[in-house]
Amino acid sequence: MAGTDTSSSAMQWAMGELINNPKAFHKLRDEINTIVGPNRLIKESDIPNLPYLRAVIRETLRLHPSAPLIIRECGEDCTVNGFMVKAKTRVLVNCYAVMRDPDSWKNPDEFDPERFLDSSDEKIGEHQMEFKGQNFRFLPFGSGRRGCPGASLAMLVMHAAVGSLVQCFDWEVKGGEKVDLNPGPGFASEMAQPLVCYPILRFNPF
Template sequence: MTMSTRCSGSDNDAHQIERLVKTCLQLAGKLSLGDILGPFRIFDFSGNGKKLVGALQAYDRLVERVLQEHEEKAKKGFEEGERKDLMDILLEIYNDPAAEIKLSKNDIKSFLLDLFFAGTDTSAAAMHWAMGELINNPRAFKKLRDEINTVVGPDRLVKESDVPNLPYLKAVMRETLRLHPSAPLIIRECAEDCKVNGSDIKAKTRVLVNVYAVMRDPESWVNPDEFMPERFLESSDEKIGEHQMEYKGQNFRYLPFGSGRRGCPGATLAMMVMHAAVGALVQCFDWKVKDGKKVDLTQGPGFAAEMAHPLVCYPIKHMNAY
């Protein structure tokens, strides 16, 4: 979507970006002595700083090449009806002397890096968690499949336009993100001195909001550690869905995408992609877990809060939507 690369054929740009993003996320999530000892950060005792710099340099070389390819394509002109990707649009702003916002190439690279960090592992991890929870909960799996069969029918694949008519599918994804938020910690900086629950927080203090704990708070949720998509249905006694856009941070006990001006700008896209993908996986396949056991839902470390053990299961064709 960002720069017209695909994970197919001979084009391996997407694979390279995926590896680089995984490397950066793994290294960025590691504790650095410099974070604790301040001036000693220059010594990089663990070597993680050097590895991170190397990964970012590799990313810079890759994106610089793709930028040049897009610039050459723009010089030749777009064919009638050809759609521009995000990089094309950003380069238009970069090359427009009358643009209201001035962008440098470093701005574009930084923006794209933010998108890759926020949109690669996070959505993939959320879909892994959703399938793991559904496979371990046959009742919920069947209820979701029955809803899809009723609304979509047996002759075609579920698609994005069906999602508004699939309340249980939406409830499954919301419950998945409640239990397994892709960003369990939200980092903010206080703009001014304030007091929170009796504690003084000075201006410029970095604050980490533990949304993982917020969304499992027993004072806010019934059976908070259980996978219960029904809590997000209109008929639920918990009344979670009182806000039409509750996943955008209007409900402060449910914050999978943060809140306010620094909330995730890709929340709507992420939800659309995840709904369609998980819906299709449930609609088209039965799933057999490796060795016949339940999916191991142990939480792993890292910024994207992925599974500690990879999701390994075998698809058994249930229907042929093609």
């Protein structure tokens, strides 16, 4: 599970969602044009000033976590909803279900980056842009000492790559259809059909 596959899969999901949602795609491009300008690529220092890009990445990870199930071990005997869970029991945390729970998320199956920018919802809003800490509604990298050790690097790579792909290219889907966003089988969250689309150069920074 560790390494480049999880990040590349997440970037495919992000591009697929953006291509299928032109309004979000162009809003992201407008933000990049305004903050970064027309003469250079996105760099790491730009990311804190690109809230919509950050929201797009987090919404992608909410809908399509690279590890939908996280394995943990119960540290001591405990009771959960009336069920006794013995110490040393292996527990599967269903992050996919947690991050699509309608009690926690409005329209949970919709791609809506705006939800991470909605300051009127105190349970979401800007503070939920952070994936660390005690926020157990948003678990793309797990939590606590057993959380993904590469989370910060993965986020940096995804922001830079997706931002650059939106900044530099227009995209067409093979056959002119929408991207197939059905998930494939397996433990990792992969697309059922590999993302195939054609880049049209818009901006060459070199």
